[in-house]
Amino acid sequence: MADVALFMADLALGLLLGCVFAVIAHGLNLIWGVAKVVNVAHGEFIMLGAYGAYFLNLWFGFNPLLSVPVDAAIGLAVGVGFYFGFLHRELRGKESMGLQSEMVTLVATFGLALFLINAVQALWTGNNVGIPWSPGVVLVGSIQLPLGGLYVAIMSVAIIGLSHVFLTKTYLGNAIRAYSQDIPATQLVGINPTFTAAVGTALGFCITMAGGALLTVWLPTGIFPAMGNLYAPISFVIVVLGGPGKMWGSLVGGLTLGVIINVGQLFVGSIALATAIGFLTLIPVLLLRPEGLLR
């Protein structure tokens, strides 16, 4: 009986953690879906979002949830810069991304990742920092859930839901989806491809950095320059699990990975092994359902 309770508690924690995984992967998913580019420096922007929340807490006493909109606004600006710095040259005037362009962006964003990690380390040292904020626990049935994690999960689902509404109900959102499907056709109906792609990329960065701020609630002492080396693979796996470019895919992939890691550690006895298993689910999914778990 006790085992069932433990299982349920880990399942609930896994679902909560999965929500925040989903939102950090969602930013990558948008960029991947719209610009057809994989941002290797994705983990580093999560890290920057987390540091943003940390400094807002240090200077102004913001809690991580309050710093989400600030991080999101910074993310928009960073995203526009990223689009014109890295993607515009490769995407401009092309109808689809060739393997050559793909390799250029992979290597270029990898250089960016190397730069960001070490620049942050030089600026703010490599020591672990964290935000001392814990709003307590709440009892659901017999399961204790961290209230902070619950807030984060609600906000994560809200962010993904809002981005879905934006992409399906507004003119600009529809333009972004059209761009991701067929570039020449969008130009024929009078949509400016550069503007659309820039907005899509900026939105991706906005969500990524907001996700970094949300993630800090789960990391009482886990903000450090190389944290992206863990969260970038997590995001890649989630996006592939859900299917690149599918907006609900991030949520499905995130919840799957969160549950595998949290429930898996019950069975294999260590969080590292459970994470490894969660990562390796990528291979069968790519082999059997390359379009992702969602239809």
Added chain:
Amino acid sequence: MRLRGIRSFGPTLWGIALFLVVLAGTAPWIPVFLLTVLIQLLIFSTLAYSLNLITGLTGYVSFGHVVFMAFGAYALAFAVGTFHLHPVAGVALGALVGLALALGIGGVTLRFRGVYFAIATLVVAVAASYIVLEIKELGDGQGIILNIGFEPLSWFYTIWVILAIEVILTYWITHGRIGYGVRSIKSDEDAAKALGVNAARVKLFLYALSGLFAGGAGGVYAWTASGVFPQAFDLTFSLQMLAMIVIGGMGTLLGPLIGAVAVYIPSYIFLTVLIGFQFIIIGIVVTLIALFVPEGIVGSLRKYIPELRGILE
């Protein structure tokens, strides 16, 4: 008037050979401190050539290459620590482990193309490091400390032989019959398949070779460090290898060597001044090269100075 034999191999291979032979001939008289720097440089060159075999020649970007090096290092440390093998046998074992691992990983991941391959190799490398660090026999996340003396000349000649074989193999692959298949895969894999190139086999062959050499280099790395630590799985090694071939010139014969010198020597100088600072600069350089001169140093020289095309490759 050139000698026929020299002409047929091309000046680049002769240049590298001369460089290596001079190094080997003078090694016993090089001061020990300088020799250890050279050994590290040769280890990194071996790693760069090994990544060049798959990423440079076929265009499949592998972000997880460090996994072969780390497994090679762990294989040597385990074999020497537990069975008291001679370190050279340990290096050979490391290379074989790298080969076997590459066959296993490559057999699955080489089915994916472009970003999917890059992501799959990265994720497999991270997962493998988590698994190895949990195994008690392999030091339980603490690494294995060996006590095998300080013999820089043995280290030097071991890694020298590995690098020499690797350069010759790279030459043979780019100039032999298989080279046509490799180049056609890089430019258009579907067209290559339609023309009868067994793409899956060629890619797996290259990936296995690159795993073999990276494993051997990892073995020598563990030998010089007299042990192995979880840091051997640090993705920074993957990134350095990629930086070396990007800066030097992907898919060229001389590029990885130039890249290894260009990345490693400044790192070494910076290391004593400000740790981590070198990566800020390497990061910027890699980004700029990838965006503006994707051919790297050797490729650009060939592109802009036509006279060099017959000499550099």
